[in-house]
Amino acid sequence: MDTLNALFYGFGVALQPLHLALGFFGAFIGTLVGALPGIGPVNGVAILIPLAFSLQLSPTAALILLSSVYYGTMYGGRISSILLNIPGDEPAVMTTLDGYPMARSGRAASALAVSGVASFVGGTLATVGLTLFAPILARAAIHFGPAEYFALYVLAFATIGGITGANPAKTLLAAMIGLAIGTVGLDPATGIPRFTFDSYHLYDGVDFIVAIVGLFAISEFLIFLERPAGTHQPRVEIGSMRGAYRDVRRSFGAMLRNSVVGFIAGVLPGAGASLGSFLAYVFERRISNRNDTFGKGDPRGVAAPEAGNNAAAGGALVPMLTLGVPGSGTTAVMLAMLITLNITPGPLLFEKQAELVWGLIAALYLANVVLVILNLPLVGIFTRLLALPYWLLMPIVVMASFVGVYSISHSPFDLYMMIGFGVFGYVLRKLEISLVPVVLGLLLGEAMEFNLRRALSISNGDWTYLVSSPIANTIYVATAVLLAIAVAMALRRERTPH
Amino acid sequence: MSDRIAGLLIAAIALVYGIVAGGYEQGFGDPLGPAAFPRIVAVPLGLFALVLVVRPDAEPAWPRARVLLRQLNALLVLVLYALLLEDLGFPLATFLAVTLLARELGARWRASLLTGIGLGAGLWTLFDPILGLPLPLGLLAW
Known part of the structure; x- marks a missing residue:
């Protein structure tokens, strides 16, 4: 009953005019960002953070905006997957497999309807899951001490991207790079400057937001420049809605099943929504592909990954809010914003920041309703915007990054820093070193060091304190198992050339 | 080849990073001090970088x-x-x-x-x- 009361209170927060407007705006921008190939969910959220920050939105308002964008990208990604066979973002890759064949055989409208409903089912069920499980996890995590938190951070680093990431050594290397960058600045415990090269600009450390916008938005722009100049998408027709109702009814079971699959994938620290849609598609194909219809335009093959990625997005919010450990790249970026706003996510959030937590959860229910309207009856707006030329879109993205970063500190130094991180991010991407662990290391480094030092001052320098609690040890065992799986999968992939 | 160069570069940075960190003074009542955590990070940073040197992936497609x-x-x-x-x-x-x-x-x-x-x-x-x-x-x- 507690939860129901809290949710009721949350709707009061979410229905405030500013929050409603931000949710609606976020849903629209999110769908657009998702639909446009070349701008992914992380970028969409990263660019809006500095704006949210400099517009002095309250943490609740800012989080509602960013989460609505995040949910929106999960809806939008399918549009270009289905119509153009180009995934609008990474979680929508699996949707091309059956979505595009459906569109080719004149059933684009039906594919959009099925995937839209699937997104709604996945997103809403995941929000229900968030409502039910997050408070329970938060209550359990209240007993976590420094040793447990340290173990949890080790788990997060060892597993993020590890399950799907190509090369586990590179993923772990990326996390260490992030941790190393995170130590730049004044040591919070002693005030000694570390790795600042005597530049006062670096005394406060590397600003998360500057680093993130550079790593994602600017590097994306550099990647984009590799495409031949002047390319833009042709205008596409959606066609008639005939057969859509039947397709939705036929694939409804797939939506329900794969919402669960996606939600679980999202909760685990890992690759978030991309993993969710991948597992959902593979799962659905295994149980439903009796007549070999998958890959040829089976509506269930569209429903499964879309329910999966939307559910994973909701699932990824669970560890972010309750433990302060993000379950995906985008939630890592949202965590950066919360830390910058002096909100430390974790079990206490549910007690001390009820307005933020429950306002957000309620706003997500509303965002799903807005999104299904934007993405079903009004989907034509977005298919038309897809034909906008990139020489117009990319400069807008780049300029939004500059305005956002500049308005935080009004310092050109931050702009150079952002460009520098952009080049760094570009090189890492070319080397197939994932950026998400870098961000995670940068974000969690300070808390990780703090907990390690606190643990050792409690135990008077006795390192065995770290492995003296059953909870911490369970987490270490889980880490070892997940790492072993990642390495085994990477070795197997190496042996079977594709 | 790119992986090897990047690996060597990062390994060298890790070494310098670890040595510089060693120079930070220990605080009072803080058994670990400001030097320990960076040094703990430097070790896997260098080791994983060396993995790239020993076992590089296929060459990425650098822009023309x-x-x-x-x-x-x-x-x-x-x-x-x-x-x-x-x-x-x-x-x-x-x-x-x-x-x-x-x-x-x-x-x-x-x-x-x-x-x-x-x-x-x-x-x-x-x-x-x-x-x-x-x-x-x-x-x-x-």
């Missing part, structure tokens, strides 16, 4: 000369933009940067100029008077 030139041009525009933003002011600097970027992205001169004018004026209007983010006017402030 023409694409690289476009990227360098675009970077130059961005750096100049950051450099001149406060002196020229947001509307003017944005107009110049957007025009050049749009051109680099394949728009014709006419379209590039129109995009530059539109975004220079439009973004300033959106951010400064409407959203209330103060942006420098530079030359236009008189």
